[in-house]
Amino acid sequence: MTIPRGTVVALVGANGSGKSTLAHLLSGVYQPHSGRILWDDVDAAEADRDQLFASVAILAQNFQRWAFTVKANLFLGRPEYPCGQDQLDASATYADLHPVLDELPRGWDTLAAKGFEGGVQLSGGQWQKVALARTHLRVTTPGPAGRLPHLVVVDEPTSAMDAKAEIAAFERIRELADLGVTVVLITHRLAATAKADHIYVLDHGRLIEQGTHEQLMAQQPATQYREAYLLQAAQYETGTVPKQAAPAAKTATPH
Ligand SMILES: Nc1ncnc2c1ncn2[C@@H]1O[C@H](COP(=O)(O)OP(=O)(O)OP(=O)(O)O)[C@@H](O)[C@H]1O
Ligand SMILES: [Mg+2]
Known part of the structure; x- marks a missing residue:
């Protein structure tokens, strides 16, 4: 499997x-029992661990929901970096977190942990926005030795988001590639993967198919990817979308 830079x-x-x-x-969190991961021609097993971690940002499927303030939940992505409010705000804007903050009793300083005094329980989708903002902060603020990560791995980053939030999030995740960051996107939403530069299909730990969306859809015999894509698409083709009612005619009310 090859992951070209900036894609x-x-x-x-x-x-x-x-x-x-x-x-x-x-992302170097696990080390392989067999096989190799090469960064250009450097074997990850022999690479400097600190440098490797500095090069990667991971938004894990089961990311940490720290029982701290919302603000701390962002900057824990860069604990060694004294990030300012403008950087926090930029990451909150990226992840569309401001509307969530506006509704919290103490905004950024709200404790994101029910069960403690003043603590609140964020919803699943709200937590995913916090996690996306944390990832953005990590990708845009330099780590030790001034390094910015150039690989970001996002694992099911939007699974709990509403439709509008999810589409916006996928759009913004793709934009990271415009900054020169390589994005590895893991998701079951194949409408989003369709726009990726390259798609790898795994099955029982093995790579079984690869290509662009168009290639995987056109391949014969039909790919597992095509089957899954059509299955998802078929859910929206029930033909039962009601026509929008015409707006009621306004009647003038006499004074
Ligand atoms: N730490 C672990 N130790 C042992 N087995 C594991 C570990 N983590 C995952 N597995 C197993 O490895 C396999 C692959 O799991 P993995 O979490 O990578 O799947 P996935 O493709 O991400 O699935 P999903 O779509 O459900 O997120 C599964 O059978 C899982 O039970
Ligand atoms: Mg998974």
């Missing part, structure tokens, strides 16, 4: 096919 690469496959495991391997 968006999608990893898809059934539950348990190995996507998250691969995400952890790529």
Whole structure:
């Protein structure tokens, strides 16, 4: 599997096919028992661990929901960096977190942990916005030795978001590639992976198919990807979308 710099690469496959495991391997959290991961021609097993971690940002499927303030939940992505309010705000804008903050009793300083005094319980989708903002902060603020990560791995970053938020989030995740960051996107939403530069399909821990969306849809015999894509698309083709009612005619009310 090759992941070219500055592109968006999608990893898809059934539950348990190995996507998250691969995400952890790529980001250096796991080390392979066999096989190799090469960064250009440097074997990750021999690379400096600190440099490797500094080069990667991972938004894990089961990311940490720290029982701290919302603000701390962002800057824990860069604990060693004294980030300012403008950087926090930029990341909140990126992840569309401001509307969430506006509704919290103490905004940025709200404790994101129910059960403590003043603590609140964020919803699943709200937590994913916090996690996306944390990832953005990590990708845009330099780590030790002034390094910015150039690989970001996002694992099911939007699974709890509403439709509008999800589409916007995928759009903004893709924009990271315009900054020169390589994006590995893991998701079951194949409408989003369709726009990736390259798609890898995993099955029981093995790479079974690869190509662009168009290539995977056109291949004969039909790919597992095509089957899954058509299955999802068919859910929206029930033909039962009601016509929008014409707006009621306004009647003038006499004074
Ligand atoms: N730490 C671990 N130790 C042992 N087995 C694991 C570990 N993590 C995952 N597995 C197993 O490895 C396989 C792949 O899991 P993985 O989480 O990578 O799947 P996935 O493709 O991300 O699935 P999903 O779509 O459900 O997120 C599964 O059978 C899982 O039970
Ligand atoms: Mg997974």
